[in-house]
Amino acid sequence: MADAQCACGALRLLLKGRPQLTALCHCFACQRRTGAPFSANAFYAIDCVEVSGASTEYSRTADSGRKVRMYFCPTCGSTVYWKADAAPSWIGVAVGSFADPAYTPPSMSVFEQSKHPWVQFEGALEHFEGLSARQS
Ligand SMILES: [Zn+2]
Numbered sequence: 554m555a556d557a558q559c560a561c562g563a564l565r566l567l568l569k570g571r572p573q574l575t576a577l578c579h580c581f582a583c584q585r586r587t588g589a590p591f592s593a594n595a596f597y598a599i600d601c602v603e604v605s606g607a608s609t610e611y612s613r614t615a616d617s618g619r620k621v622r623m624y625f626c627p628t629c630g631s632t633v634y635w636k637a638d639a640a641p642s643w644i645g646v647a648v649g650s651f652a653d654p655a656y657t658p659p660s661m662s663v664f665e666q667s668k669h670p671w672v673q674f675e676g677a678l679e680h681f682e683g684l685s686a687r688q689s
């Protein structure tokens with residue numbers, strides 16, 4: 554059991570169970586969404602998630618042509634979670650919204666083609682140039 558919340562605390566998620574996957578993403582869409590050089594994302598089965606509080610949806614079209622729908626707090630602007638039309642049984646949650654340094658570390662790092670060169674990680678991580686296949 555863990556709680557994720559926005560900066561002001563009005564938008565909260567109660568997660569029952571553990572993340573299925575935790576991944577870092579260096580794509581430009583994540584850089585602009587977070588304001589940070591990369592995003593840290595936890596993925597849960599959608600039936601493990603209870604949302605409380607108001608959110609505003611912002612959707613963008615992914616490279617696949619399908620929509621990714623981001624949900625952010627209308628008061629403080631933090632994006633707390635998102636859903637992809639391509640994967641309707643999953644919900645992505647921003648790892649930072651747990652404010653927990655002991656949170657499950659990431660197992661993958663994707664879109665390293667746009668990674669800031671000073672960003673380096675220790676530990677076991679699978680590295681991908683793009684979304685999945687290693688291109689070199
Ligand atoms: Zn808020």
Ligand SMILES: [Zn+2]
Nearest residue numbers: 578579580583
């Ligand atoms: Zn990304």
